[in-house]
Amino acid sequence: MSERTLAPVRGGAPDRPAYGPAPSNLADVLERVLDKGIVIAGDIQVNLLDIELLTVKIRLLVVSVDKAAELGIDWWRTDPMLSSEAKDRELADENERLRARLQELEASSENGQ
Amino acid sequence: MSGNARYVFAVARDLDVAELSGTHGFQGAAVEAVEHEKLAAVVCDVDLAEFGAEPLTRNLEDLAWVERVARTHNEVVWRVAAVSTCAPLRLVTVCADDESVRAKVDSLRAGLEDVLDRIEGRQEWSVKVLVAPRPAGETSPVAPATSGADYLRRKRQASDRRRDLSVEAEHIARDVHDLAHTHAVASRRLAPQDPRLTGRPETMVLNAAYLVEADEHEAFTAALHAAGEQHPSVTVEVEGPWPAYSFAVLE
Numbered sequence: 001m002s003e004r005t006l007a008p009v010r011g012g013a014p015d016r017p018a019y020g021p022a023p024s025n026l027a028d029v030l031e032r033v034l035d036k037g038i039v040i041a042g043d044i045q046v047n048l049l050d051i052e053l054l055t056v057k058i059r060l061l062v063v064s065v066d067k068a069a070e071l072g073i074d075w076w077r078t079d080p081m082l083s084s085e086a087k088d089r090e091l092a093d094e095n096e097r098l099r100a101r102l103q104e105l106e107a108s109s110e111n112g113q
Numbered sequence: 114m115s116g117n118a119r120y121v122f123a124v125a126r127d128l129d130v131a132e133l134s135g136t137h138g139f140q141g142a143a144v145e146a147v148e149h150e151k152l153a154a155v156v157c158d159v160d161l162a163e164f165g166a167e168p169l170t171r172n173l174e175d176l177a178w179v180e181r182v183a184r185t186h187n188e189v190v191w192r193v194a195a196v197s198t199c200a201p202l203r204l205v206t207v208c209a210d211d212e213s214v215r216a217k218v219d220s221l222r223a224g225l226e227d228v229l230d231r232i233e234g235r236q237e238w239s240v241k242v243l244v245a246p247r248p249a250g251e252t253s254p255v256a257p258a259t260s261g262a263d264y265l266r267r268k269r270q271a272s273d274r275r276r277d278l279s280v281e282a283e284h285i286a287r288d289v290h291d292l293a294h295t296h297a298v299a300s301r302r303l304a305p306q307d308p309r310l311t312g313r314p315e316t317m318v319l320n321a322a323y324l325v326e327a328d329e330h331e332a333f334t335a336a337l338h339a340a341g342e343q344h345p346s347v348t349v350e351v352e353g354p355w356p357a358y359s360f361a362v363l364e
Contacts, residue, residue: 019195019236019354022187026180027306028239032358033183037201038228039363040217044118044161044207046170 119214120159121206122189126229128153128197136192139182144189147214152225154214155193164207194356198233200225201358224363232360235324238353240293240337242319244282285344286319292340296333297323301359315348322359330354
């Protein structure tokens with residue numbers, strides 16, 4: 001980063017390389033639009049505590065809650081939209097129910113083999 | 114519920130809305146700017162039959178809908194970022210009308226200005242480090258095991274080799290991250306993407322975003338390509354520039 005570096009244009013438009021095509025990899029798009037970016041509470045709000053968006057996120061990652069935690073995918077625990085204490089508690093309950101359900105499913109699929 | 118609402122894609126500074134002419138949001142709706150002092154919220158009309166609270170709750174369970182909306186949202190953000198300093202919003206931010214959009218932008222103005230200051234003249238780059246599922250050489254034909262002990266020894270060796278490789282890959286990932294970070298003004302490690310989601314067999318050991326000065330991007334990409342050549346056991350993927358999603362976060 002030396003001789004090729006252009007001096008910033010003061011008072012003018014910043015030197016922007018042209019943006020290439022948007023990524024076609026759905027994972028790249030989703031991890032940004034669902035998990036990053038500015039959060040502004042709109043007038044129309046989906047209740048995340050009904051785990052609609054939450055389950056969508058998990059299902060999109062195609063991993064179970066346990067597997068996601070193992071992989072370090074734990075953003076729903078730190079998501080500011082979900083971080084108030086009461087919400088955390090509901091989320092914990094929801095997680096517990098999901099885990100219980102998962103165990104049931106795992107147990108039944110093992111029995112089935 | 115019927116009628117229209119305003120879907121907000123991004124908040125931009127130094128936006129000349131004429132440069133967005135021909136950009137469409139959902140259902141062919143034109144993209145418009147709701148201006149508030151020096152900031153502009155980039156919006157389009159949406160039908161409450163699709164984006165109202167109840168249909169939204171239902172639609173977010175429909176993966177095809179989520180994909181379509183995510184891609185449209187992303188494409189609009191892309192256009193805005195190309196012509197302004199752009200802070201993307203998270204998916205499905207819907208306001209009743211322009212007045213409400215203005216009020217929300219106004220209430221968050223200091224934070225939005227901070228974000229825009231942070232990303233102005235900078236862009237996001239994605240760097241991933243991937244490891245092939247089986248190392249080259251392990252596929253070479255081997256004589257059958259001569260005994261149970263021999264079999265177990267081979268199993269142990271293969272497992273040691275795999276562990277060494279994964280430790281090595283972690284080291285490379287850290288080195289690549291450190292290198293990328295020295296060429297960036299900020300970085301953020303993201304969760305590695307699951308192979309079932311990417312549709313690729315490799316294991317992702319690094320998935321990170323870097324905020325890079327627009328005029329430093331050549332040095333950034335050159336350093337990472339060199340790192341990729343230096344480490345043939347992994348694939349180093351560099352993609353960008355992207356709008357600064359990972360750094361558009363209100364403190």
